[in-house]
Amino acid sequence: MRPSSAPLSVDAVPPALRRMRMLATGLLVLMAGVFLASRQYEEVHPAIGFVRAFAEAAMVGGLADWFAVTALFRHPLHLPIPHTAIIPRNKDRIADTMGVFLRDNFLIPKVVARRMQRLDLAAAAGRWLANPGEGRGRLRAGIGRLAADMLESLDQERLGGMAKQALANRLRALEIAPLLGRALEAAMAGDRHRPLLDGAIRWAAKVLEANEHLIRAMVHERSGAVMRWTGLDETLANKIIDGLSKLIAAMAEEPDHPLRTKAEEGLAQFAYALQNDADKRARVEAFKNELLDNPALADWWLGIWESGRAAMLRIARNPDAMLKGEFAGAMRQLGETLQHDARLAGTINRFARRAAVGAASDYGDGIVRLVSDTIRGWDAQTVTGRLENVVGRDLQYIRINGTVVGGLVGVGIHALDVLI
Known part of the structure; x- marks a missing residue:
């Protein structure tokens, strides 16, 4: 049966x-x-x-x-x-008619924009994220099964390649130097760059400690026979290492240390150059493109994609896991924010509306052809x-x-x- x-x-x-x-x-x-x-x-x-x-x-x-x-x-x-x-x-004529009907009534950018104008997607998503378990068990389970089936049925290598290519194309089209410059400038304005400097100083201290033997060997090799015979080379090496250690310690303890000030001035000049120096921007773009063309980055991205896909599969197969732990708390907080932050909700709704209109404009004819060709087939x-x-x-x-x-x-x- x-x-x-x-x-x-x-x-x-x-x-x-x-x-x-x-x-x-x-x-x-x-x-x-x-x-x-x-x-x-x-x-x-x-x-x-x-x-x-x-x-x-x-x-x-x-x-x-x-x-x-x-x-x-x-x-x-x-x-x-x-x-x-x-x-x-009249199968073929019906296929063409359905395609035209779909295009003329649903896939015109103006129609999509008008319909999306009435939808508050941010508020709906916020309500669901804030209370994902209230009366939506079957819906959540059904969506989870559908998402899992889709993720498992798609060609993962091809899908990962498509996602990688889409990301790479976006990054190539984006001039990253001015964005980095503005981000660095904003970070310095709010003193959010200080942890970065502190981390660099701590890293310098560890590097010095791990490479003391190299400094001693370098001083020993470049010292004359008299200095080596009298042991002054060892004394000089100790003085150099001790001086560098004290300098690094002073930079770590004194926020207004002259070298820290010089470093901040260098960062400020670098942020300005990223936004206004054409030669600097061109070098950053060339480095970005060289990095995107590096096979190692492609392999790293595919690994990240596969890890993300596996995580999405775990959540899709067990949607109740979303309701537990820190992830659930973060999702609920995001849901509350989406419901009460009008500015953020407006930004998300505007992005969704533009994305839908853009998809209708860019892919509307392709969707129509897909429907028509499928029925013809x-x-x-x-x-x-x-x-x-x-x-x-x-x-x-x-x-x-x-x-x-x-x-x-x-x-x-x-x-x-x-x-x-």
């Missing part, structure tokens, strides 16, 4: 459609039986004439609507009657089966209505005939 959640094949008839077909056909057969019976006993009572008129007209109406409904999808009785099997014969049986499975149940109601309305019209005509 087929599980209730198992998908139907193209050729399978949904149970609801099958029941409606049996009901419409059974009603037509019933009217035929009533007509034959009333014809035999019409002389018994004048009222039976009304029954016969109803059944006769109902048969005509039911047969006419059966022919009309059947002619949409196939030849009635397998006879090549003109203007039947309309959908299979289906065979006639596939198109017929899928459309009939979608609208066939409503079309069977037309047959039932035709049978009933035809019968009522027949009774009316018979009543006029009797009265006149």
